[in-house]
Amino acid sequence: DTAVSQTPKYLVTQMGNDxxxxxxxxxxxxxxxxxxQDSKKFLxxxxxxxxxxxxxxxxxxxxxxxxxxxxxxxNLHINSLELGDxxxxxxxxxxRTSGMYEQYFGPGTRLTVx
Amino acid sequence: xxxxxxxxxxxTVSEGASLELRCNYSYGATPYLFWYVQSPGxxxxxxxxxxxxxxxxxxxxxxxxxxxxxQSSFNLxxxxxxxxxxxxxxxAVGVRTAGNKLTFGxxxxxxxxx
Numbered sequence: 001d002t003a004v005s006q007t008p009k010y011l012v013t014q015m016g017n018d019x020x021x022x023x024x025x026x027x028x029x030x031x032x033x034x035x036x037q038d039s040k041k042f043l044x045x046x047x048x049x050x051x052x053x054x055x056x057x058x059x060x061x062x063x064x065x066x067x068x069x070x071x072x073x074x075n076l077h078i079n080s081l082e083l084g085d086x087x088x089x090x091x092x093x094x095x096r097t098s099g100m101y102e103q104y105f106g107p108g109t110r111l112t113v114x
Numbered sequence: 115x116x117x118x119x120x121x122x123x124x125x126t127v128s129e130g131a132s133l134e135l136r137c138n139y140s141y142g143a144t145p146y147l148f149w150y151v152q153s154p155g156x157x158x159x160x161x162x163x164x165x166x167x168x169x170x171x172x173x174x175x176x177x178x179x180x181x182x183x184x185q186s187s188f189n190l191x192x193x194x195x196x197x198x199x200x201x202x203x204x205x206a207v208g209v210r211t212a213g214n215k216l217t218f219g220x221x222x223x224x225x226x227x228x
Contacts, residue, residue, distance in 0.1 A: 004157075031214065041152075041202060043218040056213040090157060094214060101146045101165065101208050103216060105158040 003027050004106035006091050012112045013081055021076045021109045023091030031055075031096050032074035033103060034066060037088040049074055050096060078111075086113045116141040116207050120219035127195050128227045135190040135222050137205030146208035147188040148216065149179055153201045161203075164188060175199070200226040 004025045013019050025032065033056070034046040048056035049068040063079045074091060088110050092103040117140045127133050139145060146165050150158040162173025169181040179190045188205060202223050206216040 033215070035216075041221045043158075043204065043216075043221075045215045045217075048213050048215060050213070056215050058215075092158075096214060101210065101214055102148060102160050102163050103208075103214075104160065105150075107157040 004091055004093055004104050006089075006106040006109050008109060009107065010110050010112075012114065014114055015081055015083060017081050018077070018079045019081060019111070020078070021089055021091075021111070023074045023076070023106055025072055025091075025093040025104070025106075027093055027095070027104060029093040029095045029104075030071050031094050032068065032071070033092040033094075034074065034076050035090040035092060035105075037090060037108070039087070043090070047074075047076075081111075081113045083113050086111055116145060116209055116217050118205050118207050118217055118219035120203075120205055120222050122222045123220070124223045124225065126225040126227060129197050130194050133190075133192045133195045133199070133224065135203050135205075135224070137188045137190065137219060138186050139188065139205075139207045140186065141207055141209065144183070146210065147179075147181060148206045148208065149173065149177070149188075149190050150204045150206060150218075151175075151201050152204065152221075158204065161190070195224075195226055197226045197228065200224055 031050045033048045047066040052068045065077045068074045088108045091106040094103045119138045149161040164181045202221045205219040
């Protein structure tokens with residue numbers, strides 16, 4: 001059983017397009033996150049949702065919009081894709097209510113914008 | 115704001131030799147500290163964590179880390195490296211009051227020589 005899953009694993013698209021990445025966790029966690037890993041492997045938080053409520057919104061272009069239909073899912077929609085959006089996007093989850101602060105990561109989605 | 119520094123970008127170690135990866139953090143209070151490992155093309159796997167208590171923590175795959183408050187360090191060690199330990203290692207600090215977001219260091223790439 002995959003704990004945190006992401007689809008698609010690879011996404012190749014052209015500049016200006018709109019795309020979505022989906023994330024699902026079956027760990028029963030109440031908090032989910034999106035991180036971006038750039039070409040130099042640097043990881044940075046983008047967003048976090050706790051029980052469908054946005055709690056972290058870092059300095060991210062408003063072309064990026066997260067959506068959490070329920071606490072097991074957190075999707076990332078990106079409008080008007082740019083070359084600089086090429087990166088690996090990781091979803092993660094944790095359980096704040098149980099005091100488990102460690103985060104469990106999905107396998108990542110490699111986005112390539114041409 | 116918290117920050118994490120991993121001074122070594124690359125480390126090459128012979129199989130069977132010991133490994134130590136350095137991590138220094140900056141944060142005003144006692145942070146939550148983590149080590150993650152990322153194998154090529156994979157997501158991040160949690161190796162170990164420190165929240166409180168015993169400053170020497172044991173993790174998976176034979177890894178351990180020691181929290182030293184006086185040095186603001188959380189170094190990762192393994193007594194005998196296996197070829198499968200070749201990967202990228204990330205140290206991270208979690209801040210509960212900041213939505214539990216993780217701030218990562220830049221990572222250390224470990225190469226294992228036969």
